[in-house]
Amino acid sequence: MARKLFFLGLILGALTAFFAAAPLSAQQKPPLVVGAIFVGSVNDYGYNRSMKDGLDEMAHAIPGLKLLEAENVPETAESERIMEGMIQQGAKLIFATSFGHQQFAFNLAKTHPDVYFEHAGGWMMSHNFGNFFGATQSAWYPMGVAAGKMTKSNTLGFVVGVPIGYAIGNVNAFEMGARSVNPKAVTRVVVTGGWSDKAKEAAATNALIDQGADVVTMHVDSPATIIQTAESRGVYSIGFQSITAAQLAPKGWITGLGFTWGPFMTGIAKSVIAGTFKPAFVREGLGQMMAIAPFGAAVPPDVRTLVMASADQVEKGFNPFTGPVTDNTGAVRIPAGQSWGGDKMGNFDWYVDGVIGKAK
Amino acid sequence: MNSALLIGVVASSVMSGTSLLYATIGEIVGERAGIVNLGLEGIMLIGAATGFAATALTGDAYLGVAAAALAGTAVNLIFAYLVIGRHANQLATGLTLMFFGLGLSALIGRPFLGTLIAGLPKLRLLGLGIMGNPLLSFDVLVYLAVPAAVLVWWLLFRTTWGLGLRAVGENPVAAVAAGLSPSRLQYQALGLAGLLGGIAGAHLSLAVTMTWAEGMTAGRGFIAIALVIFAKWNPLWAIAGALLFGGAESLQLQLQAAGADVSPFIMNMVPYLLTLAVLIAWGWRRQGAAPAALGRNFVGVE
Numbered sequence: 001m002a003r004k005l006f007f008l009g010l011i012l013g014a015l016t017a018f019f020a021a022a023p024l025s026a027q028q029k030p031p032l033v034v035g036a037i038f039v040g041s042v043n044d045y046g047y048n049r050s051m052k053d054g055l056d057e058m059a060h061a062i063p064g065l066k067l068l069e070a071e072n073v074p075e076t077a078e079s080e081r082i083m084e085g086m087i088q089q090g091a092k093l094i095f096a097t098s099f100g101h102q103q104f105a106f107n108l109a110k111t112h113p114d115v116y117f118e119h120a121g122g123w124m125m126s127h128n129f130g131n132f133f134g135a136t137q138s139a140w141y142p143m144g145v146a147a148g149k150m151t152k153s154n155t156l157g158f159v160v161g162v163p164i165g166y167a168i169g170n171v172n173a174f175e176m177g178a179r180s181v182n183p184k185a186v187t188r189v190v191v192t193g194g195w196s197d198k199a200k201e202a203a204a205t206n207a208l209i210d211q212g213a214d215v216v217t218m219h220v221d222s223p224a225t226i227i228q229t230a231e232s233r234g235v236y237s238i239g240f241q242s243i244t245a246a247q248l249a250p251k252g253w254i255t256g257l258g259f260t261w262g263p264f265m266t267g268i269a270k271s272v273i274a275g276t277f278k279p280a281f282v283r284e285g286l287g288q289m290m291a292i293a294p295f296g297a298a299v300p301p302d303v304r305t306l307v308m309a310s311a312d313q314v315e316k317g318f319n320p321f322t323g324p325v326t327d328n329t330g331a332v333r334i335p336a337g338q339s340w341g342g343d344k345m346g347n348f349d350w351y352v353d354g355v356i357g358k359a360k
Numbered sequence: 361m362n363s364a365l366l367i368g369v370v371a372s373s374v375m376s377g378t379s380l381l382y383a384t385i386g387e388i389v390g391e392r393a394g395i396v397n398l399g400l401e402g403i404m405l406i407g408a409a410t411g412f413a414a415t416a417l418t419g420d421a422y423l424g425v426a427a428a429a430l431a432g433t434a435v436n437l438i439f440a441y442l443v444i445g446r447h448a449n450q451l452a453t454g455l456t457l458m459f460f461g462l463g464l465s466a467l468i469g470r471p472f473l474g475t476l477i478a479g480l481p482k483l484r485l486l487g488l489g490i491m492g493n494p495l496l497s498f499d500v501l502v503y504l505a506v507p508a509a510v511l512v513w514w515l516l517f518r519t520t521w522g523l524g525l526r527a528v529g530e531n532p533v534a535a536v537a538a539g540l541s542p543s544r545l546q547y548q549a550l551g552l553a554g555l556l557g558g559i560a561g562a563h564l565s566l567a568v569t570m571t572w573a574e575g576m577t578a579g580r581g582f583i584a585i586a587l588v589i590f591a592k593w594n595p596l597w598a599i600a601g602a603l604l605f606g607g608a609e610s611l612q613l614q615l616q617a618a619g620a621d622v623s624p625f626i627m628n629m630v631p632y633l634l635t636l637a638v639l640i641a642w643g644w645r646r647q648g649a650a651p652a653a654l655g656r657n658f659v660g661v662e
Contacts, residue, residue: 040573040574041470041473041474041573041574043473043474044473044474044573045474072466072574157617160624163624163625188617188618188619189616189624190613190616190617190624191616191624191625191627191628192613192628193624193625193628194578196573197576197578198568198569198571198573198576199376199564199568199569199576199578199580200578200609200613201569202375202568202569203372203375203376203568203609203610203613204613204616204617206368206371206372207368207372207610207613207614207616207617208617210364210365210367210368210372210614210617211365211368211614211617211618213617222573224474224571225569225570225571228476228570228571248476356619357616357619357624358620358621358622358623358624360623360624360625
C-alpha cells in the first residue's frame with residue numbers, strides 16, 4: 001500500500017513538474033502580430049504584389065513576427081469587419097493597402113487606440129494612424145524620358161483607372177519627361193473608370209494603339225492585361241506597380257516603376273514593437289519607396305543612360321512641376337517661380353500641354 | 361472617322377459584344393420557358409474561371425471552352441432543380457446563384473491567378489475575318505456567335521421542341537393539356553442556358569483578356585438580362601443589342617483615345633445610358649412581349 005502511494009506521489013509530482021515547466025517551453029509569443037488587407041489578389045504582377053513583397057520583407061527582417069493577410073478585400077464596410085477580425089486575433093499593426101480602405105481603417109483607429117494603422121495613398125492622420133505612399137509623380141518623369149526616346153510614332157498611350165489627382169499627376173510628369181527629350185511626343189489618355197476591369201483595360205489599350213500609340217503605360221492595379229495586349233499588338237510597354245511585370249512582355253518591355261515598401265514597413269513594425277510609433281505623412285520617391293525596373297532587351301544603351309541620369313536627378317530633388325507650366329488648353333497653371341510640392345500632388349485636375357484628354 | 365479608327369471600333373465592338381450575345385441568347389432560352397435567371401452573372405463567372413483553369417492545366421483553350429460550357433450547364437441545373445423541383449422563388453434564387461457563382465469562381469480561379477495562357481487562337485484561315493483584314497480576324501467563338509443566335513432562333517421558332525418550350529413559358533396549363541411536361545422542358549432550357557452562359561464567360565477569360573480576376577465580368581451578366589428585354593425575347597434582335605452595347609463601350613474608349621472633349625466620367629456612362637434610353641424608347645410597345653408565365657412557378661394542374 002505504501003509503495004503504491006509512493007509511486008502515485010512520484011507520478012503526480014512528475015506531472016506537476018511537467019505542466020509547470022510546459023509554459024516555459026511552449027511556443028514563443030510573437031514580438032508583433034501584423035494584419036494586412038489587399039484590395040485584389042497578390043498574384044496580379046502589380047500593386048498588390050508589391051505590397052505583399054514589402055510585407056514579406058518586413059516579416060523576414062523581424063524573426064517570429066506573425067503576419068495575417070486577407071486578399072480581395074473590397075473597399076467597403078466589409079474591410080472594417082475583416083480588419084476588426086485581425087485585431088481580435090491580436091494584431092497591433094494594420095496595413096490598409098488600398099486607397100478605398102482609408103475611412104474604414106480610420107474608424108477602427110478611433111475605437112482601438114492601442115492598435116496602429118498605416119494606410120497607403122490617402123491623407124488621414126491621427127495619433128495611431130499614419131499615411132504612406134510612393135512619391136510617384138516625379139518618378140514618372142524618367143519613364144517619360146524612356147518613352148519619348150523609344151517612340152517612333154511620337155504618340156504615347158496612358159490607361160488610367162480612376163482619374164484622381166495623383167493619377168493625373170503621374171500622366172503629367174510622364175508627358176513632361178517625354179517632351180524633355182522629344183518635343184513632338186504627345187500622350188493620349190483613356191480612363192476605364194475602375195482600378196481593375198480587365199476587359200475594359202484590354203479594349204482601352206487597343207483603342208490607344210488604334211490611335212497610333214506605340215508605347216503604352218498605365219495607372220491601374222495590375223499592369224498585366226495592358227502589357228499583354230500591347231505585346232500581342234507588337235507595341236512597347238512601360239510597367240507600373242511591380243517590377244515583376246517585365247516577364248509579360250519579352251519583346252516590348254522598356255522599363256517600369258515599382259514600389260519597394262519593405263524598408264519602410266520594417267521600420268514601422270520596429271517602432272511599434274519599441275513603442276516609438278509616430279504618425280507621419282510619408283511620401284518617398286525613387287531610391288527609397290520606388291525603384292526603376294530592369295530595362296528590356298529592346299532598349300539601346302544610350303537610352304538607358306539617359307533614363308538613369310534623369311532618375312538620378314529626381315532622386316537628388318528635381319521637381320518637374322516647377323513653373324511655368326501650361327495645361328493642354330493653354331492656360332498657365334503653375335506660374336514661373338512657383339512649384340508644386342508633394343502636398344499638392346492630389347490637386348491635379350488638369351493635364352499638361354501635350355496630353356490629349358480631358359481630366360474631369 | 362478614318363479607316364483605322366473604324367476598323368478599331370468594329371474589332372473592339374465585336375470582341376466586347378460576343379460574350380454578351382452568348383449570355384443573352386442563353387437567357388432568352390430560359391426566359392422563353394418561363395424562368396428568369398438573375399444569376400447569369402454567376403454562371404458567366406463560373407464559365408470564365410473554369411475555362412481559364414482548364415486552359416491553364418491542359419494548355420488547350422478549346423478544352424477550356426468545353427469545360428466552361430459543362431461547368432455552366434452543371435451549375436445552372438442546380439438552379440433549375442431549386443426553381444423547378446423545389447418551387448423556390450426565381451428572383452431570390454437567381455440572386456443567390458449570382459453570389460454563389462462569385463464565390464465558386466473565385467475558389468476555382470484562385471490557384472491560377474497570375475498564370476499566363478496563350479488563349480483562343482485568332483483564326484485567319486479560309487479567308488475568315490472581315491474583308492480579309494488581319495486586324496479583323498477573331499477566335500472561333502466570335503465566328504460562331506451569330507450562327508449560335510440563329511440556331512437558337514431556329515430551335516425556338518422552327519422546331520416542335522421550341523414550340524413546346526414557348527408554350528410552357530406562355531401557359532403551362534395549356535402545355536400540360538397538350539401532353540407536354542413543363543418541368544422536363546424547363547430543365548432542358550436551363551441546361552442550354554447554362555451552356556451558353558458558360559461559353560460567354562469563357563470568351564472573356566480566354567479571348568478578350570486572357571487572364572482571370574475575381575468578378576471580372578463586371579456586371580455584364582446583368583447587361584445581358586436587360587438586353588433580353590431589348591431584344592423582345594428574340595435571339596435575332598439580341599445580335600443587334602449585343603453589338604449596340606459592345607459598340608457603345610468600345611466607341612467611348614476609342615473616343616477618349618481620340619481626344620474627345622467630354623469628361624471621362626460621362627464617357628464611361630455612355631453604354632449604360634444608351635441601353636437605358638433604348639429600353640425606355642422601345643418599352644412603350646413592349647407590353648405583352650414577355651412570355652406570359654415568366655417568373656411564375658408552375659406547381660401543377662388540378
